[in-house]
Amino acid sequence: MVIVRPWSRIVDDFLAHALLGGIGVALAAGPLGAFIVWRRMAYFGDTLAHSGLLGIVLGTVLNLNLQLGVAVTCLLMALALVLLQRQRRLATDTLLGILAHTALSLGLVALAFLETVRVDLTGYLFGDILAIGRIDLYWIWGGALLALVALAWLWRPLLAITVHEELAQVEGVPVFPVRLAFMLLVAIVIAVAMKVVGILLITSLLIVPAAAARRFARSPEGMALLASGLGCAAVGIGLWASLRWDTPAGPSVVMAAAFLFVLSSVVPDRSWR
Amino acid sequence: MAEPLLTAESIGLAIRGNPILHDVSLRVASGEIVALIGPNGAGKSTLVRVLLGLLRPDSGRVWLRPGLRVGYMPQRLALDDTLPLSVQRFVTLGTPAARARVRAALAEVGAAHVLDSPVQAVSGGELQRVMLARALLREPDLLVLDEPIQGVDLNGQYELYDLIGALRRTRGCGILIVSHELHLVMATTDHVLCLNRHVCCSGHPDHVARDPAYLELFGSDGARRLAVYHHHHNHHHDLHGAVVPDLPLASASGGGGGHRPPVEQDRG
Numbered sequence: 001m002v003i004v005r006p007w008s009r010i011v012d013d014f015l016a017h018a019l020l021g022g023i024g025v026a027l028a029a030g031p032l033g034a035f036i037v038w039r040r041m042a043y044f045g046d047t048l049a050h051s052g053l054l055g056i057v058l059g060t061v062l063n064l065n066l067q068l069g070v071a072v073t074c075l076l077m078a079l080a081l082v083l084l085q086r087q088r089r090l091a092t093d094t095l096l097g098i099l100a101h102t103a104l105s106l107g108l109v110a111l112a113f114l115e116t117v118r119v120d121l122t123g124y125l126f127g128d129i130l131a132i133g134r135i136d137l138y139w140i141w142g143g144a145l146l147a148l149v150a151l152a153w154l155w156r157p158l159l160a161i162t163v164h165e166e167l168a169q170v171e172g173v174p175v176f177p178v179r180l181a182f183m184l185l186v187a188i189v190i191a192v193a194m195k196v197v198g199i200l201l202i203t204s205l206l207i208v209p210a211a212a213a214r215r216f217a218r219s220p221e222g223m224a225l226l227a228s229g230l231g232c233a234a235v236g237i238g239l240w241a242s243l244r245w246d247t248p249a250g251p252s253v254v255m256a257a258a259f260l261f262v263l264s265s266v267v268p269d270r271s272w273r
Numbered sequence: 274m275a276e277p278l279l280t281a282e283s284i285g286l287a288i289r290g291n292p293i294l295h296d297v298s299l300r301v302a303s304g305e306i307v308a309l310i311g312p313n314g315a316g317k318s319t320l321v322r323v324l325l326g327l328l329r330p331d332s333g334r335v336w337l338r339p340g341l342r343v344g345y346m347p348q349r350l351a352l353d354d355t356l357p358l359s360v361q362r363f364v365t366l367g368t369p370a371a372r373a374r375v376r377a378a379l380a381e382v383g384a385a386h387v388l389d390s391p392v393q394a395v396s397g398g399e400l401q402r403v404m405l406a407r408a409l410l411r412e413p414d415l416l417v418l419d420e421p422i423q424g425v426d427l428n429g430q431y432e433l434y435d436l437i438g439a440l441r442r443t444r445g446c447g448i449l450i451v452s453h454e455l456h457l458v459m460a461t462t463d464h465v466l467c468l469n470r471h472v473c474c475s476g477h478p479d480h481v482a483r484d485p486a487y488l489e490l491f492g493s494d495g496a497r498r499l500a501v502y503h504h505h506h507n508h509h510h511d512l513h514g515a516v517v518p519d520l521p522l523a524s525a526s527g528g529g530g531g532h533r534p535p536v537e538q539d540r541g
Contacts, residue, residue, distance in 0.1 A: 040353060156366070160367065163356070166345075166347060167347050167367070169325075169326075170327070170417075171345070171411070220356060
């Protein structure tokens with residue numbers, strides 16, 4: 001069955017896809033980003049994201065779904081980091097710096113070997129939100145919903161280990177499994193967010209809305225919800241600006257988030273502090 | 274003898290070839306206050322982490338009474354400023370509890386007024402009380418307090434020690450308390466363990482205070498301050514709530530250690 005659709009309908013479709021995809025990512029990125037901010041793990045998220053390109057290559061070579069390839073690579077990266085942290089000769093941020101750029105470079109070098117495959121590097125690095133298709137939407141919403149449900153389930157123990165890890169352990173929280181599960185969620189969200197803002201900008205979608213939400217939040221849950229809301233607003237504003245001024249969509253979304261953050265810093269303080 | 278809650282036998286631990294603990298044994302019974310004292314770097318916190326099961330010792334063994342409920346008060350709380358967390362939420366993170374119960378636990382430690390404050394906004398002394406309330410909410414059989422008076426001003430230190438002494442009476446739980454502020458620990462304590470990677474000496478506070486190993490570890494100044502506190506302690510119960518004048522020995526202790534500040538009325 002072939003349905004012939006007018007041109008305007010197709011434009012609407014790709015805009016709707018972009019908006020739906022962006023919102024799906026923003027919803028999951030809000031609460032997860034709040035935890036990344038509270039746990040001071042921004043650089044950690046960045047490092048995982050940098051390994052995303054390697055996941056693309058692996059996914060292509062092994063003929064896997066690309067999002068799956070990215071998620072698996074991010075998770076392996078997180079595990080490598082946990083193992084490396086056991087030896088305490090190097091500080092964590094040094095390790096992260098080494099891992100992040102090694103992984104990115106490795107991804108770029110490996111990509112060069114894939115001569116037969118045409119790869120849109122810019123799309124992977126900075127996102128290609130306007131090319132989101134129906135299948136992409138399933139992956140994004142599937143991943144985002146999975147991450148949100150799992151986070152809701154993990155919420156209390158994760159909050160407890162964020163506040164004080166050893167105290168939580170004495171009180172019976174299985175610290176290591178919870179931390180591992182959290183890393184898995186970060187890997188999933190990075191994998192699904194890649195299409196929207198690209199691996200170099202993903203961290204901003206995680207931490208900027210959360211940081212902007214801080215000044216208005218009175219509870220962890222409030223901050224997480226507000227971060228989701230601000231992330232969705234950033235997606236909407238960024239897409240609109242991108243169409244209006246013909247700017248790249250992914251970076252425009254990040255600019256919109258940054259704009260909201262600046263706005264949140266100048267309005268009068270409504271939280272306790 | 275009271276029922277033991279926790280025993281540790283011949284604990285030995287080295288971290289990257291550095292011996293931290295050597296042949297340390299310890300026992301805490303219910304209704305008993307055991308103090309772990311020693312200079313900085315003596316391995317006190319490491320020993321506590323071993324006892325709590327956070328670290329595995331290289332040798333020796335730790336036994337906890339089956340089903341033992343431990344209330345732990347860690348040394349420090351480094352909470353990121355970006356986390357909007359009220360005291361009530363903080364206290365219930367370990368044990369879900371209704372607001373009234375949280376308020377009661379906070380009232381027990383004299384911190385009911387910070388119930389709705391953000392954790393980052395309460396003072397050092399209040400934060401210690403809040404952490405103590407979180408430990409109490411677990412209805413613990415054993416309280417483990419790691420440097421509970423750190424960052425608390427002198428006035429607050431005396432209050433906290435009185436409070437801890439009172440908790441033993443009202444709750445009947447065993448208490449293991451870690452400190453390097455020996456002069457304060459001593460008066461409320463049944464048993465003192467003086468640790469410097471190994472157990473230098475142990476026993477009743479009066480006994481330990483006369484032990485040459487103790488005097489060598491802390492010097493005679495520490496011993497003198499201890500004497501001051503003992504004096505203060507005798508007065509404390511007679512004049513509770515009243516202003517106690519400076520003691521003669523206070524100036525001799527050189528630097529405020531022996532000064533007895535006015536006792537605040539209980540907040541009950």
